[in-house]
Amino acid sequence: MKHQSGRSHPRPSRQANAAYPQAVRDLIEQLSKLPGIGSRSAERLAFHVLKSDMDSAMALSDAIALVKQTVGHCRVCFNLCDGEVCSICDDPQRDHGRVLVVEQPKDLIALEQTGMYRGLYHVLMGRLSPLDGVGPSDLTVGALVDRVRGSGSGSDSGSPVVVEVVLGLNPTVEGDGTALYLASELGKLGVTVSRLARGLPSGGSLEYANKAVLADAILGRQSMD
Numbered sequence: 001m002k003h004q005s006g007r008s009h010p011r012p013s014r015q016a017n018a019a020y021p022q023a024v025r026d027l028i029e030q031l032s033k034l035p036g037i038g039s040r041s042a043e044r045l046a047f048h049v050l051k052s053d054m055d056s057a058m059a060l061s062d063a064i065a066l067v068k069q070t071v072g073h074c075r076v077c078f079n080l081c082d083g084e085v086c087s088i089c090d091d092p093q094r095d096h097g098r099v100l101v102v103e104q105p106k107d108l109i110a111l112e113q114t115g116m117y118r119g120l121y122h123v124l125m126g127r128l129s130p131l132d133g134v135g136p137s138d139l140t141v142g143a144l145v146d147r148v149r150g151s152g153s154g155s156d157s158g159s160p161v162v163v164e165v166v167l168g169l170n171p172t173v174e175g176d177g178t179a180l181y182l183a184s185e186l187g188k189l190g191v192t193v194s195r196l197a198r199g200l201p202s203g204g205s206l207e208y209a210n211k212a213v214l215a216d217a218i219l220g221r222q223s224m225d
């Protein structure tokens, strides 16, 4: 029998996909939207879910639902939390006069793991990126300025005065640009602005730096005045 030309057929992987029940195709499609998950990995994960018992599969599904229903951002520092205010902002033992600015919650976690910093944080939720159209209003810059300006005994908040803002942005071109912008904005408020010591690999990320390097960066922080 003459072999049929492949021309009228879709690519093999798509063809295989089309043979799955709709629910399986939907699961593969959702999984393939996850970062770092290609279509083959998504297919493998979907089969893992199909093979697992009902309890395990539901535990995964419930954990996803719960994290979306209960976890939000601290109204003070924008760290992840499951209440109004995160456990760090809520801790009276911490130094409320110091605020360390990071790009993402995972940078905060990396710095917390050093155990070397006892102040508070402020999560920017990104960094300035003019080429991508990310400006100050797309980040939590306004909230940071309000937080510094609104602190101290002269304010309504009654919170301790912020004496130092430590800039802990990632050592990238955009991170550096964001740090310079913040130093200029915060400098107008009369607060001391410092930045984590150099020593973090350029172009790298706080998230992946080892604890000793991060601890040195915190201890050796330098004034930007």
Ligand SMILES: [Zn+2]
Binding pocket: 074, 075, 076, 077, 078, 079, 085, 086, 087, 088, 089, 090
């Ligand atoms: Zn907080």
